[in-house]
Amino acid sequence: MPLDAKIPGGPLAEKWDRHRFESKLVNPANRRKYTVIVVGTGLAGASAASSLGELGYNVLSFCIHDSPRRAHSIAAQGGINAAKNYQNDGDSIQRLFYDTIKGGDYRSREANVYRLAQLSVNIIDQCVAQGVPFAREYGGLLDNRSFGGAQVSRTFYARGQTGQQLLLGAYQSMMRQVHRGTVTSLPNREMLDIVLVKGQARGIICRNLLTGAIERYAGHAVLVCTGGYGTAYYLSTNAVNSNVTAAWRAHKRGAYFANPCYTQIHPTCIPVSGTHQSKLTLMSESLRNDGRVWVPKKPDDKRRPEQIPETERDYYLERRYPSFGNLVPRDVASRNAKSVCDEGRGVGDSGLAVYLDFGDAIKRLGEDVIRMRYGNLFDMYKKITDEDPYRMPMRIFPAIHYTMGGLWVDYNLMSTIPGLHVLGEANFSDHGANRLGASALMQGLADGYFVIPYTLAHYLGSHSFPAVSTEDEAFREAESTVQARIDTLLTVKGSKTPRQLHRELGQLLWNEVGMARNDAGLRRTLERIPQLRDEFWQNVSVPGPKNNLNKNLEYAGRVADYLEFAEVLTLDALHRTESCGGHFREESQTPDGEALRDDEHFTYAAAWEFHGVGKPPMLHREPLAFEYVKPSQRSYK
């Protein structure tokens, strides 16, 4: 089947308007007859549930947390982009579009990105009306800052808690719909399968995490809004419960998985301190505005930072990228940190860190100014490391942060399964091979508030739906598959914990499918993953009850899915022999070590079709056409 992205015709700037006009509508009186299943309550899921509830659909909202408000969107610090041009500094929809296409290293869809830039302005208005307490200037206007190396100030923020405040806005809107009776909130439930009837997504199977009961839910469409797969790497900045399970189970039922090798590694995280570590903590990249990154010039230099004189320090970003310096994009900063550590010049006990030094900035601006700008980040750093960044340089290291890949969707956010829509980080998104700072919140809310209400109406209005009951054979079959997998997990009774196996997988992926990848390493990984998976199913230990809260059982199920997913992640990285954005193949670099794209062979999205566990998936290509922006080599020299 050829992949049809269903991009509307007409000039770029008119596509979305034209598409909305040409889309079918659902009569207000008929909307309550449609049940929409929304899985996940982050920015994408909560905004979708609330806006569909407002329109009058019957919405069932599911999340794995005890409350919809806890989804990991809440941890986003920096802000949200919008092409408002409030600062009169040359911003426009066209410029946000261009920056996003270029930032994504020319591996995203022009039409989607343009729509995202258009909708960005509506998001801010909507969130202000909800009462999101964005930062203000003294005159009462909204404040903006420049973020992630952008040359215009288009980022809106609420202290360092923008994600929290936007999520609470969406959550509160959703709670309002719960009060009105249009949305039913079903927390403490994990989607473990999707049910297809006559080829359409018509329901899901969930485990009630409190009672262990397997539950069936039927509807007319399913929206998967369950975030990314960063925790495949074990250590990441994701929450400890973040997982790929819902997306993966949908993939196993026929939804293609696109571009899994596009993983974003954030350069400014607190380094790993030991094997006990359960997650990594990100610090806003705004720190690089004033901090200078360096390592000793000599390898294995074990002196304390203050004992290393200026002449023996290598400010390697400033040296290699004189015009962008410490502000190069995330992928470039991360790769350079890795390469200096590979040379044996890393710092700290592990040798896996570089210094981010505020000494000069404190001398120049004074400690008070630095405290005002970064006080909360410095406090957080001190709390975790017990070191005072006002006195000695921070130690930082890159960590897995965001995943640009995800389930393939067309312009309507529908996957290759009719009726299954995928929103937010869970889809393969508008970010191409690399996401710019402050763009994830924008995409999640654009999908949920402003795209899905139109595209879902069109889907519902243009299809017929045979009556479906949760007693149908398809539901029975899906439930028994789910039940069998859980029973197997409980009966292995081996000697390794899910965490041990997850850590092994994560270490493997981080080393071979992390910041730099090569043919030999990827092939080794493809051999190792099935061995790990076999070991899991022969030797995992999952004690505790089946019919009660059992977090270890939930976790074991997620690790089992990662052990399947890791293969397509690695295979995608192996097949894409070019370097682009978050995907760096050592074989494809410029003479001075920068990422080298291969536009002739790889200007497409790679969408993988599942053919069975351990069997190679089939590759489908969606060619990417660049009609409005001409791909060029990114340069930050």
Added chain:
Amino acid sequence: MRIHLKIWRQAGPNASGRLVDYTVEDVSPDMSFLEMLDVLNEGLIARGEDPVAFDSDCREGICGACGFLVDGVAHGPDPGTTVCQLHMRRFDNNDRLTLEPWRARAFPIIKDLVVDRSAFDRIIQAGGYTSINVGGAQDGNAILIPKPTAEKAMDSAACIACGACVAACKNASAALFTSAKLNHLGLLPQGQVERYTRAAAMVQRHDAEGFGSCSNEGECEAVCPKEISITNIARMNRDYFRAMLISRE
């Protein structure tokens, strides 16, 4: 270092619970408190025993999922800190610590250290929002908000709904939680239209959920990981009082 723990174990909502002794060896001072519990659980799982259930997700102090009493103090001894951000360097070798779930009638225990906080969602459902639909919102800059007002609203909006305020209160009152949302919205122009109906609805829901009344002890403020101030409660009381007068007009 070595840490001795007494942990509340309760198999389910209707089971009876008891304190069980555990010792965790090889605790690193760099571990967070929850990572120390991960180590304990790894040992239990390896021995085929049911691990200790506790909630956590982001592990950076923002999602509000985690929380239990450490020696009777919600989130443990560090002020302004969730238990996931509490580090073991705060403790000494061979310290003895007692871990218990939040204790409140409105927060029934689900298992071990996990409690049911869905009452918080129902308080928000009663009115913790502005009643506007998506679409047609006016330009964001059309609503001018003085910077100090926006900052104050943000102070209140920082609540993470962890439930520590309830656990610390001798009346098990959720006044701090409820008032934080009321003031976040009540301070902003966008929230004025429904300010008093919201105050009435949320306070009444709070009471109906079985939370106690506030008697101004200030324990909630002392344990709040986001350092939400009890002046929020004073403002809530004023708005609620006014709401009651308006409703009689």
